[in-house]
Amino acid sequence: MPRGIRGSKALRIVAMIAIVAHHYTVHGGVQDHTASAGTAIVLSSIGAFGKWGVDVFVLVSAFFMDRTPRRGKSLSSVYSQVLPVSWLILLTAAIVGIHLSPRDIQKGLFPVVFGEYWFVTSFVVLVLIAPYLSMVADALTGRQHRRLLLAGIALWSVLTLTDGVRLEISNLAWFALLYLMAAYVRRYPLPGDARLWGTVTIASAVLLATLPPLLASALIARGSAPATVGWAMDVYASAESPLAVASALAIVVWATKARPWASGVVNYWAAAAFGVYLIHDNPLVRRFVWDRFVDTSAAAGQWWLPLHAVAWTLAIYVACSLVIFALQPTVFRATHAVTERARVRIEARLARPDAAEGAPAQS
Numbered sequence: 001m002p003r004g005i006r007g008s009k010a011l012r013i014v015a016m017i018a019i020v021a022h023h024y025t026v027h028g029g030v031q032d033h034t035a036s037a038g039t040a041i042v043l044s045s046i047g048a049f050g051k052w053g054v055d056v057f058v059l060v061s062a063f064f065m066d067r068t069p070r071r072g073k074s075l076s077s078v079y080s081q082v083l084p085v086s087w088l089i090l091l092t093a094a095i096v097g098i099h100l101s102p103r104d105i106q107k108g109l110f111p112v113v114f115g116e117y118w119f120v121t122s123f124v125v126l127v128l129i130a131p132y133l134s135m136v137a138d139a140l141t142g143r144q145h146r147r148l149l150l151a152g153i154a155l156w157s158v159l160t161l162t163d164g165v166r167l168e169i170s171n172l173a174w175f176a177l178l179y180l181m182a183a184y185v186r187r188y189p190l191p192g193d194a195r196l197w198g199t200v201t202i203a204s205a206v207l208l209a210t211l212p213p214l215l216a217s218a219l220i221a222r223g224s225a226p227a228t229v230g231w232a233m234d235v236y237a238s239a240e241s242p243l244a245v246a247s248a249l250a251i252v253v254w255a256t257k258a259r260p261w262a263s264g265v266v267n268y269w270a271a272a273a274f275g276v277y278l279i280h281d282n283p284l285v286r287r288f289v290w291d292r293f294v295d296t297s298a299a300a301g302q303w304w305l306p307l308h309a310v311a312w313t314l315a316i317y318v319a320c321s322l323v324i325f326a327l328q329p330t331v332f333r334a335t336h337a338v339t340e341r342a343r344v345r346i347e348a349r350l351a352r353p354d355a356a357e358g359a360p361a362q363s
Contacts, residue, residue, distance in 0.1 A: 005255045008060050009270035010263075015060075016273040017054035020280060021313045022050020027286055028296025036301035037217075040226035044212040044233040046309050051239035052208060054119065055248035056191050058126070058175050062182035063252065066134050071127045072343040078127070079112070080272075080336035082120055084327065085278040086111040093284045101342045116283060122171040126179060133176060137183040152177045155346065157240050174240060181249060190253055190360035204247035211243060228230030279353050280316050288327070 005011070025031050025047030034040055065074065078281075092107030093100060100108075107116040115121045137145060156169045156177070171176075190197075215232035237244055279285060290296055299308040 005060055005252060006257065007065055007255055007266075008064075009267050010350050011056055011060055011251065011255060012270045012273045015056040016276050016292065017313060017317055018049035018053035019057075019277060020317050021309065022047040022053070023281060023286075024290065024296060024309050024313055025050070025211055025233070026230075028290040028294065030296040030300045032227050033297070034226050034300045037220045037226045039300045039305055040220065040229050041213045041216050042305055043309075044216045044230065044237075045209050046306065047233055048237035049205075051237060051241070052244040053246050054239050055178060055244055056251065058123070058178045059182045059248055060146045061123075061253045062126075062130070062175075062179040065127065065130045065184055065254075066137070066179070066183045066186050068130075071130055072347050074127050075124065076336065076343045077320070077340040078120065080339045082111055082117070082278060084281065084331045085275065086116060088331070089282050089284050090280070098118060098284065098287075100284075106282070117278065117281065119169060119277070122175055126175045129176070130179065134183060137180060137187065142188050145180070145188070147307050149177070149181055149184060151211050152180075153242070153245065157242050157245055161235065161239060161242070169240065176207060182252070185249075185253055187254065194254055194256075194257040194259070197257060201247060201250040201254050204243060204250055207242075208237060209246050210244040257265055269321060271328070272321040272324035275327070276317055276320040279320040279323060302350055322331050 015066050025043045030039065031043050031047070034043075039095075066070065068074075086108050088229065090100070090105065093104075093108075098266060107114045112121055112124050140148065157175065159165050160167055212233040215236065216229040219229045220226060235241070239245075280289065294312045296308075299305045302308070
């Protein structure tokens with residue numbers, strides 16, 4: 001059984017950078033409005049790893065959550081970051097005079113319940129049901145576990161690539177399937193060494209980066225408008241795409257077999273990765289950061305578009321990280337103290353019926 005994921009912190013950094021690059025493509029408005037064939041093709045490659053990053057993030061988290069008896073600390077950690085970031089952004093927006101609808105205020109005050117971040121809401125529910133998913137994994141034989149995973153991949157990853165097939169799956173259900181994948185990797189050592197899985201990772205990543213732009217090129221050659229070919233990336237580089245799943249799973253398996261290593265610098269930056277997502281993909285921030293601040297439309301049709309995308313992806317990642325570094329010892333620490341007290345009280349109350357249930361009856 002693998003003892004852990006070597007370099008898991010580095011994987012979180014890479015996954016988050018890929019997510020920011022994806023948002024450059026889909027939230028800047030240029031993908032759906034460009035008249036440049038070159039822009040459409042380049043963007044379909046730049047944005048191809050965003051959902052891969054989501055898969056990696058969930059797989060790594062699930063690997064460590066599996067077999068952990070309590071999930072309260074995970075929820076406490078999530079809430080201690082989500083709530084203050086959402087509240088601070090909402091307050092800042094109100095101070096600078098950004099128009100806020102009642103829905104904006106509702107989602108900003110209660111970001112998890114009202115789905116301000118689709119990922120956070122799905123992830124929180126995944127944490128809540130994680131113990132039961134681990135029970136399912138424990139109850140299955142290795143063969144049954146493999147069949148379950150293969151059935152899920154066939155139904156929601158492979159078949160849905162066929163035009164006309166619509167076997168919808170929710171974000172939570174997909175996260176649950178990823179959890180079971182991580183649980184399988186944790187329980188049953190997969191054959192092959194780190195070199196083999198590194199090769200699989202590279203090969204699948206190359207396919208993920210090249211297939212969407214090749215499809216976009218073919219569609220444009222047949223007369224499709226550049227602004228209409230973004231679906232090639234959305235489908236073949238989606239979280240459920242076989243290419244994204246294969247590449248994400250391969251790099252996690254590789255990390256379980258690689259030589260142990262650690263870096264204080266990597267660990268420091270990785271601690272801010274989740275916060276980077278919370279800031280840059282907040283709906284209030286997203287309204288202006290890509291169109292007005294980054295101005296992705298200005299790069300459409302320009303030869304320097306890839307440089308623009310890479311530079312702004314890294315700039316946003318670093319800027320958001322610096323904000324998180326400032327919040328960690330101040331706001332996050334104070335919020336975490338509150339969420340931890342709430343966690344302890346809730347867990348103590350939930351434990352009472354169990355203790356009473358196991359106590360001998362009094363005559």
